[in-house]
Amino acid sequence: MNDFIYLDNAATTKTAPEVVEAMLPYFTINYGNPSSIYSLGSTAQKAVMESREYIASTIGAKSNEIYFTGGGSESDNWALIATAEAYASRGRHIITSKIEHHAILHTCEYLEKKGYEITYIDVDENGIIKLDDLKAAIRQDTILISIMFANNEIGTIQPIKEIGQMAKAHDILFHTDAVQAYAHLPIHVDEMNIDMLSASGHKFQGPKGIGFLYIRTGIKIRSFLHGGQQERGRRAGTENVPGIVGIGKAARLAFSHMEEREKKEKELRDYLIKKIEGEIPYCKLNGDKEKRLSNNVNYSFQFIEGESLLIMLDRKGICGSSGSACTSGSLDPSHVLLAIGLPHEMAHGSLRLTVNWENTLEEMDRAVEAIKGIVERLRNMSPLYEDYINKNK
Amino acid sequence: MYSEKVMEHFENPRNVGEIENASGVGTVGNAKCGDIMRIYLDIDDNGMIQDCKFKTFGCGAAVATSSMATELVKGKSIQDAMKVTNKAVMEALDGLPPVKVHCSLLAEEAIHAALWDYAEKHGIKIEGLEKPKSDIHEGEEEKEEY
Numbered sequence: 001m002n003d004f005i006y007l008d009n010a011a012t013t014k015t016a017p018e019v020v021e022a023m024l025p026y027f028t029i030n031y032g033n034p035s036s037i038y039s040l041g042s043t044a045q046k047a048v049m050e051s052r053e054y055i056a057s058t059i060g061a062k063s064n065e066i067y068f069t070g071g072g073s074e075s076d077n078w079a080l081i082a083t084a085e086a087y088a089s090r091g092r093h094i095i096t097s098k099i100e101h102h103a104i105l106h107t108c109e110y111l112e113k114k115g116y117e118i119t120y121i122d123v124d125e126n127g128i129i130k131l132d133d134l135k136a137a138i139r140q141d142t143i144l145i146s147i148m149f150a151n152n153e154i155g156t157i158q159p160i161k162e163i164g165q166m167a168k169a170h171d172i173l174f175h176t177d178a179v180q181a182y183a184h185l186p187i188h189v190d191e192m193n194i195d196m197l198s199a200s201g202h203k204f205q206g207p208k209g210i211g212f213l214y215i216r217t218g219i220k221i222r223s224f225l226h227g228g229q230q231e232r233g234r235r236a237g238t239e240n241v242p243g244i245v246g247i248g249k250a251a252r253l254a255f256s257h258m259e260e261r262e263k264k265e266k267e268l269r270d271y272l273i274k275k276i277e278g279e280i281p282y283c284k285l286n287g288d289k290e291k292r293l294s295n296n297v298n299y300s301f302q303f304i305e306g307e308s309l310l311i312m313l314d315r316k317g318i319c320g321s322s323g324s325a326c327t328s329g330s331l332d333p334s335h336v337l338l339a340i341g342l343p344h345e346m347a348h349g350s351l352r353l354t355v356n357w358e359n360t361l362e363e364m365d366r367a368v369e370a371i372k373g374i375v376e377r378l379r380n381m382s383p384l385y386e387d388y389i390n391k392n393k
Numbered sequence: 394m395y396s397e398k399v400m401e402h403f404e405n406p407r408n409v410g411e412i413e414n415a416s417g418v419g420t421v422g423n424a425k426c427g428d429i430m431r432i433y434l435d436i437d438d439n440g441m442i443q444d445c446k447f448k449t450f451g452c453g454a455a456v457a458t459s460s461m462a463t464e465l466v467k468g469k470s471i472q473d474a475m476k477v478t479n480k481a482v483m484e485a486l487d488g489l490p491p492v493k494v495h496c497s498l499l500a501e502e503a504i505h506a507a508l509w510d511y512a513e514k515h516g517i518k519i520e521g522l523e524k525p526k527s528d529i530h531e532g533e534e535e536k537e538e539y
């Protein structure tokens with residue numbers, strides 16, 4: 001038995017041992033630069049090519065449409081900034097949602113300062129994009145729609161195909177941040193009309209510091225990093241060969257057991273939800289019940305604050321996360337939880353648990369037992385709970 | 394991120410609870426910012442704080458500063474309790490991370506609010522005590538430039 005229970009797989013995952021094993025030779029044996037002419041270089045180049053080809057095949061893309069990056073945030077930054085620059089003559093309006101990751105939202109704020117207009121569309125109380133609002137937001141000068149595939153906090157899966165159709169019908173580029181979805185859900189860029197897609201290796205048991213951006217052929221976005229011919233001249237810098245090998249291996253593993261894994265994770269997720277619902281009063285499941293990532297559980301516990309809960313859980317060896325302001329370094333709680341209409345105190349009292357298929361039902365039992373005790377303890381300390389009890393005496 | 398002392402007070406907070414028919418009760422903070430503190434004081438006829446209890450909704454630092462603040466004012470005269478500043482609370486906890494300094498301000502404010510309530514109930518004036526602000530975080534929400 002592990003001495004801790006890891007339930008924060010949306011933050012990062014354990015690198016699969018097979019992935020580490022596949023990477024190791026590219027540090028000490030096949031360490032050549034892929035751009036070099038000798039065979040040591042071409043061995044590395046071949047490994048990069050194989051990884052690129054495999055990843056392309058998983059989303060129905062061509063290998064020259066996959067650009068390796070330093071991770072999801074870089075991919076998101078690149079997609080937005082480069083599109084905005086390249087298509088500025090056509091328009092300066094971008095549509096996104098209120099529940100995107102900060103890699104998108106902060107990049108949008110940056111673009112606003114550069115003179116672009118951004119429309120942030122609302123979501124419903126379950127965190128699903130309102131398609132009518134999206135349609136209404138489209139203008140003559142809209143150049144890009146960027147909507148995440150699945151939300152990192154509440155796990156809600158968006159109607160990507162419908163959004164893709166809408167974008168295509170209006171001749172607008174469509175980017176999706178698929179960091180939480182890639183290698184977890186089936187994705188096909190043609191069937192879903194996706195023009196650009198961001199993904200990150202460490203969300204599916206690959207290494208950290210490696211991700212990719214899919215860019216459909218014909219999209220004229222320019223170089224993001226200048227200084228070399230790597231990644232078709234669009235992203236300079238010697239390739240992170242071990243990382244690229246690692247993300248390729250992780251993708252192979254993830255796609256080989258996707259169905260089985262999702263089934264097991266759903267079982268764990270639904271067990272956890274049922275158990276929390278049954279044992280802890282005054283709580284609310286955040287996000288959609290059905291259109292939800294198989295690994296995501298997000299609850300708000302009334303009258304308590306999330307950081308306190310996390311620290312106490314950590315003391316019991318349980319790793320989770322929260323949308324509380326105290327965990328973000330700002331005074332505001334999660335923008336996602338506010339966007340689905342939670343009052344501030346409920347947003348502060350949220351707990352996100354994201355499972356992995358290697359977790360066990362026994363671990364779920366232990367986690368719920370710990371949460372139950374801690375929530376009770378914190379409520380006994382809470383003036384909000386005191387007021388509630390006094391009011392309902 | 395927290396000192397051992399903060400963790401110790403967070404895990405074993407002193408003086409949690411309510412005081413029935415308290416001499417003074419003060420509640421500060423708001424749910425929007427994620428912390429609310431309520432302090433109960435039991436003050437005798439000589440103006441000595443006989444007992445002090447708290448209830449807090451908030452992060453680890455909010456709980457620890459509440460706990461430490463109640464410890465620091467317990468057994469003191471009103472005038473000495475007025476000298477318990479947020480700095481004193483922070484020092485007693487071996488410091489707080491910069492983003493948590495507002496929790497110590499909230500603790501100081503909660504004590505002042507409870508004393509204000511006591512003074513109003515008894516029709517007295519406490520030197521140096523001002524009416525508590527309704528929202529400790531006012532003006533703090535400036536956004537970082539980048």
